[in-house]
Amino acid sequence: MKKSKVVIITAGSVFKDNNRPEAGIILAMYKKGFKTLTGASQAEEALTHWFRTDETIGIKINTIGRRALSTRPETSLTLGLWLGQTLKQEENVILWDRTSEELQDAGYKLSTTGGSLKILATDSRNLGYLKEPTVNRNIGSLFSRIQAELISSSISLAILKDHGLAGVTAGMKNYFGAIHNPNKYHDYNCNPYVAELFEIDYIRKKHRLTILDALRVQYHRGPSYHPQWLADSRKLVFSTDPVAADAVGWKIIEDLRAEKGLPSLKEENRQPGYLFTAEKMNLGQAQLENIEIIEEEI
Amino acid sequence: MDRRDFLKCSLATSGCLLLPGVSLSGNLFRVINPASTGLSRVEARYYQKLPDREIRCNLCPRYCQLGDRERGFCGVRENQGGKYYTLVYGQVASLNVDPIEKKPFFHFLPGSEAFSLATAGCNLHCKFCQNWEISQMRPEQVKSINLPPEALIAACERYRCPAIAYTYTEPVVFFEYMYDCSVLARKKGLKNVVVTAGFINPEPLADLIEVVEAIKVDLKSFNQSFYTEYVRGELQPVLETIKQIARSKTWLEIVYLVIPSLNDNPQEIREMCRWLKNEIGPDYPLHFSRFHPMYLIKNLPPTPVSTLEALREVALTEGLHYVYVGNVPGHPGENTYCPNCGKLIIERYGYAIRKKELSRNKCRHCGQVIAGVWN
Numbered sequence: 001m002k003k004s005k006v007v008i009i010t011a012g013s014v015f016k017d018n019n020r021p022e023a024g025i026i027l028a029m030y031k032k033g034f035k036t037l038t039g040a041s042q043a044e045e046a047l048t049h050w051f052r053t054d055e056t057i058g059i060k061i062n063t064i065g066r067r068a069l070s071t072r073p074e075t076s077l078t079l080g081l082w083l084g085q086t087l088k089q090e091e092n093v094i095l096w097d098r099t100s101e102e103l104q105d106a107g108y109k110l111s112t113t114g115g116s117l118k119i120l121a122t123d124s125r126n127l128g129y130l131k132e133p134t135v136n137r138n139i140g141s142l143f144s145r146i147q148a149e150l151i152s153s154s155i156s157l158a159i160l161k162d163h164g165l166a167g168v169t170a171g172m173k174n175y176f177g178a179i180h181n182p183n184k185y186h187d188y189n190c191n192p193y194v195a196e197l198f199e200i201d202y203i204r205k206k207h208r209l210t211i212l213d214a215l216r217v218q219y220h221r222g223p224s225y226h227p228q229w230l231a232d233s234r235k236l237v238f239s240t241d242p243v244a245a246d247a248v249g250w251k252i253i254e255d256l257r258a259e260k261g262l263p264s265l266k267e268e269n270r271q272p273g274y275l276f277t278a279e280k281m282n283l284g285q286a287q288l289e290n291i292e293i294i295e296e297e298i
Numbered sequence: 299m300d301r302r303d304f305l306k307c308s309l310a311t312s313g314c315l316l317l318p319g320v321s322l323s324g325n326l327f328r329v330i331n332p333a334s335t336g337l338s339r340v341e342a343r344y345y346q347k348l349p350d351r352e353i354r355c356n357l358c359p360r361y362c363q364l365g366d367r368e369r370g371f372c373g374v375r376e377n378q379g380g381k382y383y384t385l386v387y388g389q390v391a392s393l394n395v396d397p398i399e400k401k402p403f404f405h406f407l408p409g410s411e412a413f414s415l416a417t418a419g420c421n422l423h424c425k426f427c428q429n430w431e432i433s434q435m436r437p438e439q440v441k442s443i444n445l446p447p448e449a450l451i452a453a454c455e456r457y458r459c460p461a462i463a464y465t466y467t468e469p470v471v472f473f474e475y476m477y478d479c480s481v482l483a484r485k486k487g488l489k490n491v492v493v494t495a496g497f498i499n500p501e502p503l504a505d506l507i508e509v510v511e512a513i514k515v516d517l518k519s520f521n522q523s524f525y526t527e528y529v530r531g532e533l534q535p536v537l538e539t540i541k542q543i544a545r546s547k548t549w550l551e552i553v554y555l556v557i558p559s560l561n562d563n564p565q566e567i568r569e570m571c572r573w574l575k576n577e578i579g580p581d582y583p584l585h586f587s588r589f590h591p592m593y594l595i596k597n598l599p600p601t602p603v604s605t606l607e608a609l610r611e612v613a614l615t616e617g618l619h620y621v622y623v624g625n626v627p628g629h630p631g632e633n634t635y636c637p638n639c640g641k642l643i644i645e646r647y648g649y650a651i652r653k654k655e656l657s658r659n660k661c662r663h664c665g666q667v668i669a670g671v672w673n
Binding site: 064129140181184187221222225 | 351352360370371372430435
């Protein structure tokens with residue numbers, strides 16, 4: 001069996017004096033991550049592995065944690081602008097999440113201007129959800145029109161967090177923000193719901209890349225913000241395997257928990273079993289022994 | 299003031315006629331033209347604070363434990379900074395004047411009209427939900443109007459409805475609003491009826507029973523695996539709810555939506571009827587309602603009428619006194635028959651009463667007391 005590849009890029013100097021990430025360093029992390037993941041000599045060349053120049057790319061961010069604990073604008077805007085400029089199609093890149101309020105609270109300014117990067121929410125004017133539910137196994141949900149209709153390829157740019165119910169929230173669970181009723185899928189540690197949602201064509205066929213924002217990781221009592229359990233990890237995690245990326249994200253959280261003397265998620269009976277379900281559904285690799293983890297620093 | 303504010307004002311004040319030109323039945327929303335309003339921020343009841351700004355909701359048997367900024371399974375109650383709020387207090391997403399028979403209540407003020415309302419949200423996820431476009435939504439995803447309890451009562455009086463019905467979605471999730479409205483309505487001489495799936499904890503139910511006159515419980519199945527797969531809930535708490543209501547002075551009716559091949563096993567229905575007779579007696583009405591394909595179950599046909607008839611026969615054979623066929627207008631199973639002399643005492647067609655052979659609460663033919671709330 002061919003191992004899935006996950007790349008972790010760490011940048012010790014990513015945070016500036018004002019405690020916000022430095023966009024230039026973030027960009028360098030992206031470039032190194034993409035090159036390492038694809039083996040391309042240039043990061044720009046790596047992009048062509050995943051995206052055509054004529055398609056609309058959605059970057060699904062996670063802003064439910066508001067300003068304290070969301071995908072940071074420095075992280076997502078850097079990616080979106082670089083992607084748009086490299087593929088010469090900036091207006092075809094959409095940064096998005098479910099509500100305008102959450103985006104704004106997380107520091108984003110909505111943008112629908114033609115010719116430039118778009119920042120949209122499902123509740124933005126003239127968008128919303130599909131009228132009929134999409135059904136897959138135990139899932140029955142209305143999909144955001146952004147995910148279902150506007151975009152043709154997708155990046156899950158999720159913030160990595162401990163999650164009281166799911167165990168871990170990362171790239172796959174980020175797509176809970178693409179449906180109207182995520183509150184219905186949190187029991188049983190979100191298992192099998194995270195996997196079954198990802199399996200739906202609107203996600204599975206469009207998803208190209210997972211990037212985990214692990215610059216600062218809420219490793220305990222997430223997904224809410226608790227500064228006493230927040231670690232400056234200064235990492236970005238890259239993979240084309242959505243399950244493997246999240247499995248490595250889980251490992252990062254477990255390592256932090258162990259370092260701080262906290263019990264493992266398994267000991268707290270909330271390990272993210274949806275990853276193993278996803279593996280059984282052939283969505284990717286959940287077992288670390290089947291994942292090649294490449295760690296680099298800049 | 300925009301159009302919405304104007305209409306809110308119209309609903310809230312008594313000086314002008316509410317929604318002029320609206321007939322006394324039908325969806326008031328068509329005329330009101332509502333918009334998505336802001337969310338309410340009224341502290342919820344029945345929860346406990348936990349360390350680290352977490353809370354545990356004790357309203358229903360899910361006992362959702364939520365971190366800051368998280369919502370419960372219902373989607374309408376949110377932890378904000380360690381305090382739990384209902385987001386739908388007064389946020390009415392559906393508003394109609396309905397015949398009470400539509401709920402259905404067949405033994406409670408027959409022929410009267412109920413001022414019927416719902417907010418968004420539900421603490422279950424039935425794959426066959428008939429009102430999923432509001433029940434399975436978060437409040438910000440539906441259009442609603444702000445209707446504080448005082449305005450609701452005033453509107454109900456204006457339409458001369460003797461009762462308010464909390465219905466359509468799951469009133470348990472808007473408990474605080476329902477409770478406050480019920481207290482106020484009772485002071486004004488209005489009655490309160492609740493249409494629920496019964497997935498609620500005993501303590502809030504005990505409080506609710508004190509302020510409402512009738513509750514209709516949707517018993518979805520007599521089988522836990524059905525509840526797990528198609529309802530995302532539990533059977534036992536619903537059975538406890540039924541028993542708790544039956545022990546009180548609040549009137550109870552039970553509806554069983556019959557879905558072909560999923561919950562129509564006659565033996566299971568027989569066991570359910572035996573349980574009902576043993577636990578609450580034979581006098582609470584049981585309605586077998588016809589399913590129509592909806593929401594996530596569109597691959598099954600409507601329930602054959604013959605199935606409903608067969609299940610009604612099972613229930614009557616098991617000794618239940620008042621067993622009805624629902625959603626089949628004109629069917630003889632819509633009528634009430636005296637359990638003593640067998641004669642027709644209330645003839646219905648759909649939601650309309652055609653004939654009533656009751657003298658106060660007794661059969662006009664033989665004098666048998668007919669269980670119910672008739673005046």
